[in-house]
Structures are given as C-alpha cells and as structure tokens.
Amino acid sequence: MLKIYNTLTQKKESFEPIHPGVVNMYVCGPTVYNYIHIGNARSVVAFDTIRRYLEYGGYKVNYVSNFTDVDDKMINEAKKEGITVPQLADKFIAAFKEDTKALNVEPATKNPRATENIPEIIDFVNELIDKGYAYVVDGNVYYRARKFDTYGLLAHESIDDLEAGASEHVNDEETSQKEDPIDFALWKTQKGDEIAWDSPWGKGRPGWHIECSVMSTKYLGDTIDIHGGGIDLEFPHHENERAQSQAKTGKQFVNYWMHNGFVTVGEDNEKMSKSLGNFVMVHDLVKTTDPQVIRFLMSTTQYRRPISYNATSLETAAANLKKIQTAYNNLTYRLKDADDYNDPKVDQEIRQIQADFQDAMDDDFNAQNGIAKVYELAKLGNVYAERPVVFRDTVKLILQRLTTLAGIFGVSLKAEKLDDHRIEELIQERIQARKDHDFEKSDQIREALKAQGIILEDTAQGTRFRRES
Template sequence: MLKVFNTMTRQKETFEPITPRVVNMYVCGPTVYNYIHIGNARSAIAFDTIRRYFEYRGYQVKYVSNFTDVDDKMIKQAKKLGITVPELGDRFIQAFKEDTAQLNIEPATVNPRATDHIPEIIEFVETLIDKGYAYPVDGDVYYRAHKFAHYGELSHQNLDELEEGASQHTNDEETARKEDPVDFALWKGAKPGEISWPSPWGAGRPGWHIECSVMSTHFLGDTFDIHGGGEDLTFPHHENEIAQSEAKTGKTFVHYWLHNGFVTVGDENEKMSKSLGNFVTVHDLLKTVDAQTLRFFMATTQYRRPIQYSQRNLDTAARNLERLQTAYNNMGYRLKDADAGNDPKVEQEIRQITADYIDAMDDDFNVQNGIAEVHDLARLGNVYAERPVVFAGTLEFIRKTLSDLLAVFGVTFAEATELDDDHIQALIDERIAARNDRNFERSDEIREQLKSQGIILEDTPQGTRWRKGN
C-alpha cells in the first residue's frame, strides 16, 4: 500500500488517486532567466524519480511542470543582455531541456509557459474580484488573504504572525496600496518600457503565484492528486496557490502536497541558491561530472531529506554505481557459457528482493532502503555468476530486474564493449599504482571492472598477468 507524506497534514497517508491507476501531478518548474543550479535539478530529479516509480507500479502519470517566463528577474536579466524577455525565455528553456535530458529526466507531459495563458489569467483574476477575494489598485490587483479562511494551513503558520512578517518585507509604496500587508499581487501594472499585456486594470503582467493556479487547473482540472516542489515554495507560493484556486472554484485544490528538501553546501550545510551566490549550475557541472553519477547521487536520497553536495559524496555515488554496472556486466559475460533453463530457487530470491524493494519504495518513496535492495540483488547476481554452472534464463531474469529497478532512479546501463589490449594494460598499471599506494578499494574495483569484461588477472612474483576467461 503506497503512502506519501502530505505537507498539509504533516503525516503519511495512503495514496488514493481520484481516478484509479491514474496520477495527475503538477510540479513547479524554474524561472527561466539563467541555467538551473543543482538545487533546481534536485527537485526535477526527485519528482522524476517519484513519477518513474508510479509508472513502475503500473500507474498512468500525467505530469505537468511549468516555466515561469515573465517576472522581475527575467525583465532585469533581459535588459542586462540586451534581448527581449521572450528571447531570454526561449534561450533558457532550451538550456533546461538539454541539461535535464543529460540527467535522464523524462520530459513532462506538458511544459506550459505563463505567457501562453495570459487571457486565462486575466479571466481568473476577474472572477476573484467578482467574488470579493481581490481588489484593483492603480493598475495592480491584490488578493485579500484574510478573506480566505484557510490561509496559512499548508505552511502551518498563524495569519497574524504572517501579517507582521509581511509588513517588514514590503516597501512603503506597495504597503500603502494594499488593504493589508499580507495581501499579495495577482496582477502587476507595467512600468515604462516593461513587457506587458492589456487588461481591464491597464497594461501589466501576471503575479508569480497566479500562473500556477491557472496552468495546473487548466491541464489537470479544479482538483488533482499531487502538487510538488521545493520546500521553500510551501510559503508563500503554494499557500497562495491554494487561496486563489479554492476561492475561485470552491473545491479542494490538491489532495497531496509533496515537498523536496534543499541541497546544502559547505561545513555549515548552507542552502544552495542563486540569491546566496553559492550555487553550481548543472550546465557547468556536467562539463566535469558524469551525468549518470550526478543523477544517481541525487536520486538515491529520499526526496524530503536535504542533500549535502560535496566531491566526496559524488565519489561515493560513482563507486556504488560502478559496482552495480560491474555486477550487470559480470552476469552478461557469464551468458556466453550459460546452460539453457532456469534456477527456480534463485529466481524466488529475486522475487523476494523485488517485493522488499516495493515495500521500501511504497513507504513515501524511501529510496535509501530501495537502493539497498538493489545492491542486494547485484550481490546475488555476482554470487550466482561465480557458480560453475549457471542458467541463461536466471541470469537474464536478474539482469532485467536490476535494470527495471535502477530505471526508477534514472539509471540505464549500456552493454559492455570489448577492451583493447592497450586499455587493459592501462587499467592494470593503474591497479598496480593503487596497490602501491595501499588504495586497495580502487585496486579491487579495477579487478572487478576487468573481470566484468571477461579479463582474469593473475598476480605472480613476476608481476600481474592477464588472460581472457573461457
């Protein structure tokens, strides 16, 4: 029975979709004014892993993730670069797609852009005004937070405290226009030279929160299963989405709210973000870091937990991934001399590991326990491949199961290719150097890597020799 942690109730709940075996989910995407940093990538990877697990369990997933392609940051960056806001959006939407493709993140079912939904946004705001939840002031339109009885429930905050905090974070000019400091913008009047669209309140553009209410309900209906995003979006963004959407429709907006943890850096575990200037873009990182390693590193931490980004943790992920690849290759090599048939006892062990994997992942996508089962499967495969007699059907069953479970984490193994003699000797030389440095872990990794290619090493008093196995 699959359970998810619902931010709204702060407890795990049995997942019951509105339509049986169908999951409708919306995940907040990036503001496309720059390359994404690995904090953005963490959210994309976390929810792609969740999506993949739903699909592994037989659900049909409609996955909607937006692009915010107009806001203050975009206007400022476009002006700096001497291009239009739409040109800036096009540039970094393309960059996002290229970077996420390298990380093996499945394309969303729909990637709506805010600027493609301006008429719907205006209509949505008009409805809120008509219902008394919003009011226009000098070209702007604000939402009356106090009028929505459930405001603050998602972030578990008191409205009076929010009001006090809001008064400290808004400028005097904006505060003077609002009825209440906690009210938030639905529509912003345009300043001279800014990108804008005509509206009943004058030329302007959408506020940040309204776009997600409009696009999510447009593609998924007034009520849908899952809304996801980084935990920093809980307030104010998701809180405001609820207020807007439920005020308009009179219906529950979302059944399950899921939020991923931050990526932290340094000894102080400081949150990574563009505003703090401590971020690393995926675009730059992939020039030096293997994309599958980065994906594996992030996908194997449970989505609600923070991830500490460090070279040491990346190296650990790389070693774990290499061990899994080696196990897969070892079994592939043994297929060359395997007997026809199957081993029922071993295949029952495989089915038990798969069941344990499902139990782990059904518990709010507990990937740490899930990947532990994957490693158990790889060890089983290694031990089986060492037997004098192996069966092709069982080897294929282990390999396919390993591939299927790892696909949930976005990992895909290529079949091993033959090594030439120079490459083999280079690896042997590296192994000798590692042994001399007493780096026995790396030495063993190289032995296993060569073994997975059918290369047998023999350490003799005269040096290391190698031969191709039978």
C-alpha cells in the same frame, strides 16, 4: 499500499488517486533567467524519481511542470543581456532541457509557459475580483488573503504570524497599496517599457503565484492528485496557489502536497542558492562529472531529506553506482556460457528482494531503503555469476530486475565495451590503487574487467591483459 507524507496534514496518508490508474501531478518548474544549479535540479530529479516509481506501479502519470518565463528577474536579466524577455526565456528553457536530459529526467507530459496562458490568467483574476477575493489599485490586482478562511494552513502558521513581504516578488511600493500587508499580487501594472499585455486593468503582467494556479487547473483539472516543489515553496508560493485556486473553484485544490528537501554545501550545511553565491551550475558540472553519478546522488536520497553536496558524497555515489554496473557486467558476461532453464531457489530470492524494494518505496518513496535492496540484488547477482554453472533464465531475470529497479533512480545500465586504450587506463588505476593499499578498488577494477572478458595477469614484467575467447 503506497503512503505519501502530505505537507498539509503533516502525516503519511494512503495514496488514492482521483481517477483509478491515473495520477495527475503538477511540479513547479524554474524561472528561466539563468542555468539551473544543483539545488534546482534536486526538485526536478526527486519528482522524476517519484514519477518513475508511480509508472513502475502501473499508473499513467500526467506530469505537468511549468516555466515561469516572465517576472522581475527575467526583465532585469534581459535588459542586462540586451535581449528581449522571450529571447532570454527561449535560451534558458533550451538549456534546462539539455541539462535535465543529461540527468536522465523524463520529459514532462506538458511544459506550459506562463506567457502562453495570459488570457486564462486574466479570466482567472477577473473571477476572483467578481467573488470579492481580489481588488484593483492603480492597475495592480491584489488577493485578499484574510478573506480565505484557512489561509496559513499549508504553512502551519496563523495569518497573523505570517510576515508580509515573504515573497521575493513583493516590494515596499506594493505594500503601500495593499489593504493588508499579507495580501499578494495577482497582476502587476506595466512600468516604463517593460514587457506587458492588455488587461481590463491596463497593461501589465501576471504575478508569480497566479501562473501555477492557472496552468495546473487548465491542464489537470480543478483538483489534482499531487502538487510538488521545493520546501522553500511551501510559503508563500504554494499557500497562495491554494488560496486563490480554492477561492475560484470552491473545491479542494490538491489532495497530496509534497515538498523536497534542500541541497546543502559546506561544513555548516548551508542551503545552496544563487542569492548566497554558493551554487554549482548543472551546465558546468556535467562537463567534468559523469551525469549518471550526479543523478544517482540526488535520486537515492529520500526526497524530503537534505542532500549534502561535496566531493565525498559524489565519490560515494560513483562507487555505489559502479557496484551495480559491475554486477550487470558480470551477469551479462555469464550469459554466453549459461545453461538452459532456471534456478527456482534463486528466482524466489530475486522476487523477495523486489517485494522488499516495493515495501520500502511504498513508505513515502524511501529511496535509501529502496536502493539498499538494489545493492542486495547486485550482490546476489555477483555471487550467482561466480557459480561454475548458471542458468540462462535466472541470469536474465536478475538482469531484468536490476535494470528495472535501477531505472527508477534514473540509472541506465548497459554492457560496457572497452577498447585497448581504456583497458590500459584501468590497469594503471589498479596499479596506483595497489600502491595506495586500496585493495578494494583494485579488486573492483579487476572484477569489472573480468566481467567483460578481460583477464589481467600480474607478471614480473608488470600487468598485462588478454581477452577471453
């Protein structure tokens, strides 16, 4: 049975969706003022992998992920570029979709934008005011955090220990207006000629936290199964979402809170972020690095663990991905001379590996243990492909299971077709590998070519190739 680590309870819990066979899942999306970096992409890939496993398990997943398309950063960046906030949002929403498509991320069921939900945000805030959970000061609306009895429960801190101003969206001017430093903004009054909407409290725009409460409850209901995001969103963003949502509805907001770990860089494993200036944009990286390798690196690490991003981790991911692809190639090649029927003993081994894979992933989506089973299946496929006689149905079964399980990690396996120029490139890579005494790489290249019917012949005059008929 699937178990999920719930950040709220700090323990693994058996997963029981509200509606049998259906999972309602909300994942916080980006503030679209720039391209996403690898750290941002970690959350997108982690929850896409989780979604894929849930779908593999037979669930229909209603997956909603928002775009924050108005806030201080967006207003400042739009001014800097000399365009409007909506134009800036359109530009980087398109870039986000392009970059995540390259990483083989499935499109969300719904990608709502904050600015598309202004009437609903105003109604939500009005109801909080009516219930005494919010108050108005000079056109700003703030939430009374201390009125919500369990404020701080998700962060596992008492309200007195939580520091005011933890959100980057809070400033000294706001703090001076608040009844309590820990209160947070639901609606912000317009400054100068910045983008704004009419409201009962004057022209203004929504605060950051209210957007997700409105969009998640609007599209998925008052109580949702899973709410996900980066660990940095646990407080204040998710804590504030929980407080304002439950204050309005009187119901539990989320049954399972899930948070992914950071991407770290450098010897000190420093968190990757724009503010620290140590980031790598996905938009740039996919131009020089195979997007499948980037995806594989991020999806095969258990979502709660940090990922160390460096050249070595990318090289390791590329090598491991190649092992799976080589097995796929080897098996695909053997289909042409396979005998009819199947091998029951090998079929049973395949099913056992798949069962072990599911046991691993059912343990809070343990991707490391899960992908280890995919490697085991690939090894089985390679060994089977070397047999003098193979059976077509068994070869197809391995290929089908390999494709399905690798697909959960966002890997798309397909038979490679190489032209003569690419074959010569690989031969040169193999020659260099032999010079470097990297015989493992040399053998991998030979086997990868053999899987596609390319036979290498080492002669006194050099290495040449021929295609098997």
